[in-house]
Amino acid sequence: MNKPLKFLLPILVTLLVTTKVSAQSSFKLESIDPIEKKFSKAKLDSLGLFLEQAGSSSLMILVDGKIVYQWGNTHEKLLVHSIRKALLNSLYGIYTNNGTIDTTWTLKDLGIKDIAPELSSLEKSATIADLLKSRSGIYHNAAAVSEGMVKNRPERGLHRPNEFYYYNNWDFNTLGYILEKCSGETIYNLFYKHIAQPLGMAYDNKYITVTDPGENWEIPDVDGFYQYETSKSRFPAYHFRLSTRDLALYGELYLNKGKWGDEQIVPEQWIEQSTKPYSLTNKFYGIAYGMLWNVLIPNENRQTKSFYHTGTGVHMLGIYPGSKLVLIHRVNTEKHYTFNKDDFYKMIAMVWDSKED
Known part of the structure; x- marks a missing residue:
């Protein structure tokens, strides 16, 4: 299928979905003695003291699918x-693999439009792959954009599609819209069916829509919510609220190359493709952006590729295949918090310093 069906056949699209929905997984995260995986208990204790003082909410370290430390x-x-x-990445992997989505489709093919100032012909030539890499060249305003994003955003029309990397919420929000249109289902139902249920997450798919929230609005106590900002874009941001445990399960899925038990949930080839370094974002540290993942490029300090995503510069989900390790760090950013980026970097350094091999 080389062109989309203009979304006129949602029933047919649904029938194209071949990924099985497993019964809820019986997989349990079990703890082991850190010494078995060559971690220092004394250094982990020091890490816990630091997390408490800095204002973390939780942290979990898994090696070989076992919890070596949780706080x-x-x-x-x-x-x-x-x-x-990063959560959206898995759904795109599933729906490109079963033929529902083709990443070579352009926004023109898909009939994508936004509020004024409308997309130009050049902008509409961007492909789904360009959006996945955050290289669309579309610098339209978007929902849930931070001050830093606005400050660094190029002028409209400055770059052609796939010419320049800019971490762009317009790309990410529009990807959510495209996925829903092509699949005929909400992003939350898709995540629940294909990821949360098979992995045995506590995520129970309660989601709502929030439109034009004020400055001091409170985060709703649900598992997900659309954030519409109608003066900026027609496409909402799609937010998730998950536990550290749920993110640990998701990290294990990617550490296992998309396989869960006997089922290949996310195609291994997709994970490899989407964790390639398409855009070098930090030459000094060897950090790049792939497709909805940050990538740590192998260098003289690390022999294997790793990948991760952060949230607000303090949350983290990291997958380190060379060490068979998954790291999750959380902060309760829904309330006043003191944990900052300096604390974040210190936390990462302390995690790796606690490993004795």
Whole structure:
């Protein structure tokens, strides 16, 4: 299928979905003695003291699918912020694999339009792949954009599609819209059916819509919510609230190359493709952006590729295949918090310093 069906056949599109929905997984995250995986208990204790003083909410370290360390309330559901993009990655992997979506489709093919100032012909030539890489060249305003995003946003028309990387919520929000239109289902139902249920997450698919929230609005106590900002764009941001445990399960799915038990949930080839370094974002540290994941490029300090996503610069979901390790860090950013980026970097350094091999 080379062109979309203009969304006129949602029933047919639904029938194209071949991914099985498994019964809820019986997989349990079990703890082991950190010494078995060559972690220092004394250094992990120091890490816990630091997390408490800095204002973390929780942290979990898994190696080979076993918990070597956990701190704080790992069952509390909190806003994941930009980690939502890594969650979207799995759904795109599933729906490109079964033929529902073709990443070579352009926005013109898909009939994508936004509020004025409308998209130009050049902007409409951007492909789904360009959006996945955050290289669309579309600098339209978007919902849930931070001050930093606005400050760094190029002028409209400055770059052609796939010419320049800019971390762009317009791309990410529009990807959510495209997925829903092509599948005929909400992003939350898709995540619940294909990811949360098979993995045995606590995510129970309660979601709502929030339109034009004020400055001091409160985060709703649900598992997900659309954030519409109608003066900026027709496409909403899609937010998730997950526990540390749920993110740990998601990280394990990616550490296992998309396989869960006997079922290949996310295609292994998709994970490899989407964690390639398409845009170098930090030459000094060897960090790049792939498709909805940040990528740590192998260098003299690390022999294997790793990938991660952060949220608000303090939340983190990291997958380190070379060490068979998954790291999750959370902060309750739904209330006043003190944890900052300096604390974040110190936390990561302390995690790796606690490993004794």
